[in-house]
Structures are given as C-alpha cells and as structure tokens.
Amino acid sequence: MEGIEHKTVSVNGINMHVAEMGQGPVVLFIHGFPELWYAWRHQIVYMAAHGYRALAPDLRGYGDTTGAPTSAASYTSLHVVGDLIALLDAVAPDQDQVFVVGHDWGALVAWYLCLYRPDRVKALVNMSVMLSPRNPKIKPLQGLRAFYGDDYYICRFQEPGDIEAEFARIGTKRVLENFITLCNPAPLCLPKGKCFGDSPDTPIILPSWLSKEDIDYYVSKYEKSGFTGGLNYYRALDLNWELTAPWTKAQVKVPVKFIVGDLDLTYNAAGTKEYIHKGGFKRDAPFLQEVIVIEGASHFIQEEKPEEISKHIYDFIQQF
Template sequence: MEGIEHKTVSVNGINMHIAEMAQGPVILFLHGFPELWYSWRHQILYMAARGYRAVAPDLRGYGDTTGAPTSFVSYTTLHVVGDIVALLDAVAPEQDKVFVVGHDWGAIIAWYLCLYRPDRVKALVNMSVVFTRRNPMMKPLESLRAFYGDDYYICRFQEPGEIEAEFAQIGTKRVVGKFLTYRNAGPLYLPKGKGFGDSPNTPIILPSWLSEDVDYYVSKYEKNGFTGGLNYYRALNLNWELTAPWTRVQVTVPVKFIVGDQDLTYNAPGTKDYIHKGGFKKDVPFLQEVVVMEGVAHFIHEEKPDKVNKHIYDFIHKFSTSGCSVS
C-alpha cells in the first residue's frame, strides 16, 4: 500500500480519517460494516494508477475517525451524508461533482447522498445493497421483525450494549472473522447467548483474499469497539421518520450496480425480482448496468478485486472522457 497517504480532516463536528492517493477527478469510496477504509485498498491503488484521486474515509464511528457522539441518534443518514458533503468541500472544493463507490452500509449512504445532494455526484457504482424505497406504511425494524423474527442480526443489534457484551465474550478476532467469511446466501441469525451458532473452538478458515486483512480490522475494533458501526443499524427507524419528505423520490444520477450471486442481500426475499423485473429501474431511472458475479459473496470488492476494479473503471471512465451527463 505504498503511496497511500493518511490525514485527518475536521468535518461536521468530527475528525474524519481519510486515506487518499494521487490527483485528478475524485472517486469517493464508502465502506460498510464491519469494514474500514482499508477494504478499498485494491481499488485505491488501481484507480490512482489511472489518473483518479482516490479518497476513502473511515466513516463516523469507525476506525481512526474520532469525535462522534456515542448515541445512535447521531448516526442517521443525514448526519453521515453531512459528514461526506463537508469532507468533499474540504478536500476537493474545486470539484462540484465527484464519483462515488459504495458497499454495504457505504452503499446505503451513497444512495442517500444521491437523494439529498444529487448535485454533488457525477456517477455512482454501488455494490451489494440495492436502493430501498421508503415504505410509508411500516417502519423498517417492524418489517424485519415480522419477516425474520427477533434473532435476525439487525434485530439483535438494536439494544445498546447487549450485542457488544456478547461480542466481547466471543472475542473481537472471531467476530470480525465470522462476519467477513459469511457465505450463506440465507439470512444471518444471532440467537441470544449462542453467538454465531457454532462452537467457539471451531476454527475459522480464512480465504486467501482475506488472510492478511483480519488483523488490521481487529486492531481497530479492539481499540474502539463495535458500537459506532452498530449505531447505523440502530438508527434505521429514526432514518425512516426523518426521510418522510423523500418518499417516492428517485435516484437521478447514473448508476452501475454490482452484486455477488452468493450475497445474502441478493438472496433476500423479493430482491432478485426488484432488480431484474423493473422495480429497481423505476426507482433509479438512470441505472445503466447491473452486474451479478457468479460464485461471489458479500465482500465482493475484496474477494474479486481485479474484476471489480475493471467494472468500476469502465463505468466511471465513460463520464471522465466524454464529459457526458444525464439530463
């Protein structure tokens, strides 16, 4: 990772750590859970070598970003998008619009960035998590509990301190390893007191693409804990309340979407139909490409970096060279 520079930028009341490389049109990389800026290292090097300025922050509550309140009420999409807009103003004031690449929660934040501030985004490459239109009739947590039950991982994340205590018993390294190696296309359940449902002595077999990474993530989560990342899940219902003005608003930037066919998000009930039968295109009218990668699970940009890098570059390059835009 030689050549990647690190700095801290004061934005929106917090101190945001960013990793960046090279100069040129900015590509902003937004990570998910339980990731950090580090999950984009392959993409940073690849895009920087092709004339782009790659910028990857540790989002609010993660890694070496500090100063965020501990309560989940400060982790809504409005807060996090506010951080991002302030970051862009600070690091690239001369660029009115930037390219954005998101994964997992980073993809969710990217969708909301495009809803709130489409004037700041040239084009978006999003991975794993599709756009979710707001259902004005039901809050998201009530919907998840009704469908999956109380042991579903997002439901288990809700009570502050509870899952953190269980993770402490399991051990940070095992928790990180279990999340990053999850390849079951079905939903993830975390029954109370039963961890990931296996013996704590069962070894975790790390794939080659992950073997060098776990220690970096563990070093940050052992220092800071998981609460910052979990707070994004805890703000789901609050997001629903605050985003009522955006009900039925479309995402109006050019989009490419990439997902693995073994990703639990792709296999969630209704998602394939939404992607392939017109719903996605209706909500995201400038959706230009959907790529489903065979045999790939959730952490797609780490598992298959070469293919993902090319997909990102091929899409973004169209807007860099021609200056084309959607009108």
C-alpha cells in the same frame, strides 16, 4: 499499501480519518459494516494508477475517525451524508461533482447521498445493497421483525450494549473473521447466547483473498474503537425512516451501475431479485445503466474479487 496517504480532517463536528491516493477526478469510496477504509485498499491503488484521486474515509464511529457522539440518534443518513459533503468541501473544493462507490452500509449512505445532493455526484457504482424505497406504511424494524424474527442480525443489533457484550465474550478477532468470511446466502440470524453458532475452539479458515495481516488490521482498529459506532447505523434505522418522509417516492437521478454476488445474502433476500430484474429498480433509479451479478461471489465482493471489481468501477466511470 505503499503510497496510500493518511490524514485527519475536521468535518461536521468530527475528526475524519481519510486514506487517499492519486491525482485527478475524485472517486469517493464509502465502506460498510464491519469494514473500514481498508476494505477499498485494492480499488484505491487501482484507481490511482488509472488517473483518479481515490478518497476512502473511515465513517463516523469507525476506525481512526473520532469525535462522534455515542448516541445512535447521531448516526442518521443526514449526519453521515453531512460528514461526506463537508469532507469533499474540505479536501476537494475545486470539484463540484465526484464519482461515488459504495458497499453494504456504504451503499445505503451512497443512495442517500444521491437523493439529498445529486448535484455533487457525477456517477455511482454501488454494491451489494440495492436501493430500498421508503415504505410510508411500516417502519423498517417492524417489518424485519415480522418477516425474519427477533434473532435476525439487524434486530439483535438494536439493544444498546447487548450484542457488544456478546461480541466481547466471543472476541473481536473471531467476530470479524465470522463476518468477513460469511458466504451463506441465507438470512443472517444471531441467536442470543449462540450468535454465530460455531464452537469458539473451531478454527476459522481464511479464504485466499483475506490474509492474516488483513484480519489483524481490522482487529487492531476494532479493539480500539469497539463495535458501537458501526452498530449505531442499524439502531438509527427507524429514525432514518421518520426523517426521510419528505423523500417518499423520490427517485435517484444519477447514472448508476450496481454490482452484487449471486451468493450475497442481500441478493438472496425475499423480493430482491424481482425488484432488481423486473423493473422496480429502474423505476426508482431511472438512470440505472448496468446490473452486474457475479457468479460465485459473496458479500465482501470488493475484497473477494478485487481486480474484477476495480475494472468494473473504472470501465463505468471513465465514460463520464
């Protein structure tokens, strides 16, 4: 990670930590849960070496970014996109448009960024989480509970303090190891009191792409910040739904490349493959140019397949 610079920028009422490397057109990397800027470490170095300026912030509530309110009501897509626009205005005032790369929750944030401010985005590479058009007839949590039940991870995340207490009993390190090594394409359920379902005494074998040092970095940050900030994004789902009523049926009108692993639980969710491959995705994102499904890859794809993903990003954005 030598050569990556770190700074804190005051934006939109918070103090945002940003990792940065390289010179040239800006590529903004947006992480998901339970990630940090660190999830993009391989891509930052790659893009900097290929003539781009990589920017990877810790989103509000995460890592070394501080000053965000604790209430979930302050974690809507409007807040988070507001942070990113303010960040770009502060650190890249000379660039009207930037390239955007998102994963997991970062992909959701990126979709919203392109909906709200397409004038600021040159092209988008999104991973794992497809575009999810607003359904005006049903709130997200109501739909998830009806389909997956109360043990579904997003439903378990809703009660403030509840899952945090369970994570505290399990231990930060083990929680992060369980999440980041997840390779089961089935829906993720976390039954109360059983959570990941494994014995706390059973060692978790890290895959070749994830080192002890990587886990230690994540642990050091989450032990300081806690999980609540990241969980608040899930807790704002219904509020997001209410606030985005004006964007019902709106299209994402920027050039898009979408990448997902065939073992990713998001790709194997009900209806996802049909939406991606049978016209729905292209209808809602008319400038969708490529869909890449990587065989044998799971959810944390940019860490699992760093060279391949970095090249996919570069090959797409250098066209513009």
